[in-house]
Amino acid sequence: MTTEELIEAGNRYLFGTYRRFPIVLVRGKGARVWDSDGKEYLDFLAGIAVCSLGHSHPRVVRAIQAQAETLTHVSNLYHIEPQIRLAKLLVENSFADRVFFCNSGAEAIEGAIKLARKYGHERMGGDRHEIIAMDNSFHGRTLAAVTATGQKKYQAGFEPLPEGFLHVPYNDLEAAAAAVSDRTCGILVEPVQGEGGIRIPSPEYLKGLRKLCDDRGLLLIFDEVQTGMGRTGHLFAHEAWGVTPDVMTLAKALGNGYPLGALLAREDVASVFVPGNHASTFGGNPLGMAAGIAVMEILLDGDTLPHCRAMGTRFRSGLESLKKRHGIVREVRGLGLMTGMELSVPGDDIVVRAMKKGLLINCTAGNVLRFVPPFVVTEDDVDEAVRILDGVMGES
Numbered sequence: 001m002t003t004e005e006l007i008e009a010g011n012r013y014l015f016g017t018y019r020r021f022p023i024v025l026v027r028g029k030g031a032r033v034w035d036s037d038g039k040e041y042l043d044f045l046a047g048i049a050v051c052s053l054g055h056s057h058p059r060v061v062r063a064i065q066a067q068a069e070t071l072t073h074v075s076n077l078y079h080i081e082p083q084i085r086l087a088k089l090l091v092e093n094s095f096a097d098r099v100f101f102c103n104s105g106a107e108a109i110e111g112a113i114k115l116a117r118k119y120g121h122e123r124m125g126g127d128r129h130e131i132i133a134m135d136n137s138f139h140g141r142t143l144a145a146v147t148a149t150g151q152k153k154y155q156a157g158f159e160p161l162p163e164g165f166l167h168v169p170y171n172d173l174e175a176a177a178a179a180v181s182d183r184t185c186g187i188l189v190e191p192v193q194g195e196g197g198i199r200i201p202s203p204e205y206l207k208g209l210r211k212l213c214d215d216r217g218l219l220l221i222f223d224e225v226q227t228g229m230g231r232t233g234h235l236f237a238h239e240a241w242g243v244t245p246d247v248m249t250l251a252k253a254l255g256n257g258y259p260l261g262a263l264l265a266r267e268d269v270a271s272v273f274v275p276g277n278h279a280s281t282f283g284g285n286p287l288g289m290a291a292g293i294a295v296m297e298i299l300l301d302g303d304t305l306p307h308c309r310a311m312g313t314r315f316r317s318g319l320e321s322l323k324k325r326h327g328i329v330r331e332v333r334g335l336g337l338m339t340g341m342e343l344s345v346p347g348d349d350i351v352v353r354a355m356k357k358g359l360l361i362n363c364t365a366g367n368v369l370r371f372v373p374p375f376v377v378t379e380d381d382v383d384e385a386v387r388i389l390d391g392v393m394g395e396s
């Protein structure tokens with residue numbers, strides 16, 4: 001099929017849930033992808049912060065191939081060796097004592113909500129089931145996750161929404177404290193808001209939420225679906241602030257493209273889930289676990305994270321130079337290789353023009369260009385991205 005025929009067939013046969021760019025990506029290697037007409041792109045989106053080790057990372061590919069030839073799926077009726085190995089790696093390198101595996105970010109959030117409610121009912125006394133979440137947050141599209149999400153546009157049309165969620169402004173400790181009641185069981189927050197526009201909290205914010213949860217006996221739940229697995233230059237973003245949660249969700253980069261999610265918790269919290277409370281047919285299957293183990297090993301050994309931090313710093317200093325040259329740039333902000341560039345105008349047009357010039361990025365929150373490139377980007381890649389953006393902005 002030609003590219004036009006493919007796009008036409010996609011529009012004919014698929015649900016119309018996505019507004020897609022008119023290209024078909026067919027191949028990827030490292031920080032580059034190619035479309036069906038052979039055009040090459042520098043990929044500063046990485047499948048929306050998923051392929052953090054780059055496309056087709058040889059070690060991840062080998063791990064998936066070897067596991068596919070050995071055992072792909074058996075169900076959680078049996079013990080699964082790679083699942084145990086990945087859980088051990090995650091536990092040994094985080095605050096958590098236990099891991100539950102699922103298949104996506106929304107599912108991990110769904111698990112966290114169920115866990116917090118059960119903990120509230122069983123361990124806190126009274127009717128503690130409410131979760132305080134943040135305005136402009138994003139937690140996924142299942143009914144509970146979209147209700148936890150602090151953006152009305154994602155909820156419209158799906159009412160009645162499940163009850164038990166409150167929203168307060170992000171980065172506002174007083175508002176969070178004022179929202180706590182005798183119904184609250186936990187506080188859910190992204191350490192850095194991703195879809196909400198790459199918003200980084202004040203240095204006191206996460207520490208303050210930790211103290212509030214400690215004082216009031218609440219669970220602190222970090223949604224690290226986007227920020228986790230090295231994206232911010234730390235294995236988990238909360239390490240940057242020296243604050244640990246009680247519960248954490250992961251997905252996106254955990255499988256570097258293989259769909260994986262995980263729910264992590266401290267022992268006394270995880271222990272409220274007993275057989276029959278939560279499950280997933282595919283969750284923790286050997287194939288996905290092989291991908292996750294390879295990802296964890298790469299992030300842990302070697303200089304992946306220092307390189308991520310160094311490239312992030314170089315990239316942001318390049319973007320700062322664009323701020324001086326182009327009046328539409330309001331602010332550049334980020335951590336590691338998670339960067340946002342807030343504009344005074346809508347960003348969609350720049351995204352399309354950058355794509356035409358061979359750079360893939362996206363725009364979130366209407367006017368924030370989001371850059372989440374793979375950690376394998378080189379200095380040349382970073383400089384090339386800045387050069388392309390400079391050209392695109394110069395045309396405005």
Ligand SMILES: Cc1ncc(COP(=O)(O)O)c(C=O)c1O
Nearest residue numbers: 104105106138139140194225226
């Ligand atoms: C912070 C955060 N939580 C949850 C999700 C939902 O993940 P998924 O799309 O895998 O369900 C996302 C997706 O963008 C996210 O950024």
